[in-house]
Amino acid sequence: MAVDITFKDVAYTYQAGTPFESQALHDINLTIAEHSFTAIIGHTGSGKSTLVQHLNALLKPTSGTVTIGERKITPETNNKHLKPLRQKVGMVFQFPESQLFEETVAKDIAFGPMNFGMEATVAAKKAAEMLTLVGLPAELLERSPFDLSGGQMRRVAIAGVLAMAPEVLILDEPTAGLDPAGRREIMGMVERLHHEQHLTVVLITHRMEDVANYADHVVVMEQGTIAKVGRPQEVFQDVAWLQARQLGVPETTEFAARLQQRGFKFDQLPLTEAELAAALAPQLPREVVSQQHDE
Amino acid sequence: MMNKLLLGRFIPGDSLIHRLDPRNKLLLSFYYIGIIFLANNWLTYLVLFFFTLFAVYLSNIKMGFFIRGVRPLIWLILFTVLLQVFFTRGGTTYWSWGPIVLSQFGIVNGIYIFMRFVLIIFMSTLLTLTTPPLSLADAIEAILKPLRVVHFPVYEVALMLSIALRFVPTLMDETEKIMNAQRARGVDFGEGNLFQQMRSVVPLLIPLFVSSFNRAEDLATAMEARGYQGGEGRSKYRILTWQARDTWTVLVFGLLTGVLVWLRA
Numbered sequence A: 001m002a003v004d005i006t007f008k009d010v011a012y013t014y015q016a017g018t019p020f021e022s023q024a025l026h027d028i029n030l031t032i033a034e035h036s037f038t039a040i041i042g043h044t045g046s047g048k049s050t051l052v053q054h055l056n057a058l059l060k061p062t063s064g065t066v067t068i069g070e071r072k073i074t075p076e077t078n079n080k081h082l083k084p085l086r087q088k089v090g091m092v093f094q095f096p097e098s099q100l101f102e103e104t105v106a107k108d109i110a111f112g113p114m115n116f117g118m119e120a121t122v123a124a125k126k127a128a129e130m131l132t133l134v135g136l137p138a139e140l141l142e143r144s145p146f147d148l149s150g151g152q153m154r155r156v157a158i159a160g161v162l163a164m165a166p167e168v169l170i171l172d173e174p175t176a177g178l179d180p181a182g183r184r185e186i187m188g189m190v191e192r193l194h195h196e197q198h199l200t201v202v203l204i205t206h207r208m209e210d211v212a213n214y215a216d217h218v219v220v221m222e223q224g225t226i227a228k229v230g231r232p233q234e235v236f237q238d239v240a241w242l243q244a245r246q247l248g249v250p251e252t253t254e255f256a257a258r259l260q261q262r263g264f265k266f267d268q269l270p271l272t273e274a275e276l277a278a279a280l281a282p283q284l285p286r287e288v289v290s291q292q293h294d295e
Numbered sequence B: 001m002m003n004k005l006l007l008g009r010f011i012p013g014d015s016l017i018h019r020l021d022p023r024n025k026l027l028l029s030f031y032y033i034g035i036i037f038l039a040n041n042w043l044t045y046l047v048l049f050f051f052t053l054f055a056v057y058l059s060n061i062k063m064g065f066f067i068r069g070v071r072p073l074i075w076l077i078l079f080t081v082l083l084q085v086f087f088t089r090g091g092t093t094y095w096s097w098g099p100i101v102l103s104q105f106g107i108v109n110g111i112y113i114f115m116r117f118v119l120i121i122f123m124s125t126l127l128t129l130t131t132p133p134l135s136l137a138d139a140i141e142a143i144l145k146p147l148r149v150v151h152f153p154v155y156e157v158a159l160m161l162s163i164a165l166r167f168v169p170t171l172m173d174e175t176e177k178i179m180n181a182q183r184a185r186g187v188d189f190g191e192g193n194l195f196q197q198m199r200s201v202v203p204l205l206i207p208l209f210v211s212s213f214n215r216a217e218d219l220a221t222a223m224e225a226r227g228y229q230g231g232e233g234r235s236k237y238r239i240l241t242w243q244a245r246d247t248w249t250v251l252v253f254g255l256l257t258g259v260l261v262w263l264r265a
């Protein structure tokens, strides 16, 4: 079954009808295609987290419609019977390690699948499988999740969501607060899931390198609405526009933009080092290129 | 769901009531509950009723909030009122069945009790809606201060109270966040039978405890690192000052007491 997700004229207001009400989203029109890798970027408070919580009906729009596969979510939608949806669309919240609660890692990973009706023995097997998938050794299975390091806890939490076998995986700043090695491992894992298991991925991130390296779509959020959508190559062309919004571009792109000011020519600003090298090579004086090759 | 929790919620504003000294407001609220018991006839209840309405009007806060304050207690109120109505004898008896009677006095008493509840709830709602929780904690500290002579730990209690109040919103946000995270893992909060509902609380409570303990530890470290020392000689950031308007409100309450004493049966 296809799980395309479509937003039509969606608006969301927190605490609607009280003096504390605040509009977090307005005029959202967006399609997230099956098997795509969508990155959502934007300033803190621009509505990224609010947007993704509509993807598995944790929030219902205050107006407009969200269509998830065959389910239509409108402001009137009943809170019941949303479970199948929650199973299909897995959500890894910001700092997901705060959701761990079981005595052992194995039990915590199995918690989600068992809520969706999986047998305990099958779920236990699944837990072991998922732990390997997130790159943790099997001997952690019987340990308490509270004895692990922060990075390990994060990966256990992610394993707990993956164990539900979702078709869409949402990650809200999954690498926030991790060291470079931890970041690379998590992003590598997400990349594998996207490529090998064809998961649709929606990633909220502040790291433009991740967008450049992994995403095939970018959504730029600004003050509760979508300011720009497109492929990363398109969105990152307008360096000044992004920097005016304090969003920046990948380091490589920024470097290339500076080279452009010095007279180098690019048809399109490169996003990755490989692209930069390819674009730059024909423009360099011959000796420089051959010298580099000699080294 | 947390958003509906209005009891004890502060609504920012700049009305006369908002600007009163919190010590004054707190003491006057208690005093008001006391003088409500002076009322014992239609006239005195009517005076109190309009007095309360006037205070609500002065606060610039919508009536809806006060009515919502009554709602969680409505069953308790109805129960008490019905007891009064059906078990009070006197005056004309309209109907009786065994020990249960419907009498003139019963009906009147029922209405009085109902009024008493509503007036008390309105006035205490007015206090919490117009006073920031931390100011309220300061007021409590100021009022408890005399108890130091009997070695009551006033500063410590006040500090505990401020910290607790400060972290109520944080804890509510945290609760909502963890509930959403567990919902995403297939938990149905508030559904199923009692046993299932009790079980669904575990994945919420344990993370909450863990994060509260972590937070407490961080807070203690931060306070120690900045050389916190409670007790004698510690100066205050928020200083409470008694203004002319506070004196005026006290006088108005004095006048109200006089009127009640004069009009009561």
Ligand SMILES: Nc1ncnc2c1ncn2[C@@H]1O[C@H](COP(=O)(O)OP(=O)(O)O)[C@@H](O)[C@H]1O
Pocket: A014, A015, A022, A023, A024, A042, A043, A044, A045, A046, A047, A048, A049, A050, A051, B176
């Ligand atoms: N639970 C909530 N209650 C009220 N307002 C909220 C809540 N969560 C977020 N907001 C507000 O909604 C806006 C968007 O927040 P959010 O979606 O978290 O942004 P982002 O994830 O891009 O930082 C912000 O102004 C924020 O203050």
Ligand SMILES: [Mg+2]
Pocket: A048, A049, A094, A172
């Ligand atoms: Mg966010």
